[in-house]
Amino acid sequence: MTEDDAQAAAALRQWRERAPDAVLLDGFHALKHALRFGADVRPALAGDKAAALALAAGLAPDLSEGLDRLLVEVPARELRELVPRIHATGVAALAARRDRRANLDALSRRPRQAPVVVLDNPRNLGNVGAVVRLAAGFGATGVVTTGDVDPWHPNAVRSGAGLHYATAVERLDLGELPDGPLYALDPEGEDIRSLTLPDDALIAFGSERHGISAELRGRADRLVSLPMRPQVSSYNLATSVAMALFHWGGPRE
Secondary structure (H helix, E strand, O other), X not given: OOHHHHHHHHHHHHHHOOOOOOEEEEOHHHHHHHHHOOOOEEEEEEOXXXXXXXXXXXXXXXXXXXXXXXXXXXXXXXXXXXXXXXXXXXXXXXXXXXXXXXXXXXXXXXOOOOOEEEEOOOOOHHHHHHHHHHHHHHOOOEEEEOOOOOOOOHHHHHHXXXXXXXXXXXXXXXXXXXXXXXXXXXXXXXXXXXXXXXXXXXXEXXXXXXXXXXXXXXXXXXXXXXXXXXXXOOOOHHHHHHHXXXXXXXXXX
C-alpha cells in the first residue's frame, strides 16, 4: 500500500466513524467558507485533488496551501458512497458544528451592532440556507429559527455555502429569543420604508404559506410590511430577508 492509499484509507475510516453531529460540507465553496470562518474541518475529501487545488488557486488563493495539506484524494466511487449527492466540484468534508454556547453568547450580547434574523417555523431548507448566506453577507448577528427544522441540516448548509460558520445560527423556542425590539414582517404592518430598523432589532419572518405565527405576532413590538405591487401575494423568503437587511444597512441620516 502506498502512502497515498494509506492516507485515503485513514480519511475514509475517519469519515465512517464520524460523530453524529458532524456537519457535512458539500462542495468546494462550502469548504472554502467554513475554513475562512474558523471551522474545525476533518476530514476533507476530493475525487480529484489536483482539480480542487486548481479551483482554490483561482477562487481562494488564500486557502491554497492549507487545502493542499488538508485534502485527501479518494476514488470517486468511494466518494459517491459517502455523499448522497456529490457536488459538481467533487469535494466534501466534515466539520464540527459551531459551538452552541458561542452562538448564544453572540446572540444575547448587548448592545448588538447588527440585527438578528428570526425565521418563524420555516419549512424549506434551501430557503433557510439562503437566508444564512444573506445574513453572513450583510454582517447580521445571526439567524434564529423556531419550529422543528434544523438550520444545520446538510441541505441548509449546502444552500448556505458553508456560511453557517460566519454568523450565529441556532434553533430556539420563541420564549428563548434574545432581547431586543421585535419587528415582525406582516402584510398589515407599517411600510418598512417609513421606519429605521435599529441595530439591535430582531427581524422576524414567517413562512411563505402561513406567515408569522399568532404567538410571534402577539410578541412583536412593531409589524412591518415590504412594498409590493397589488395582486402579488408574496416574495420568496430569502428575497424578503434581503430587502429588510438592505433597508437596515442602507444610508442613514
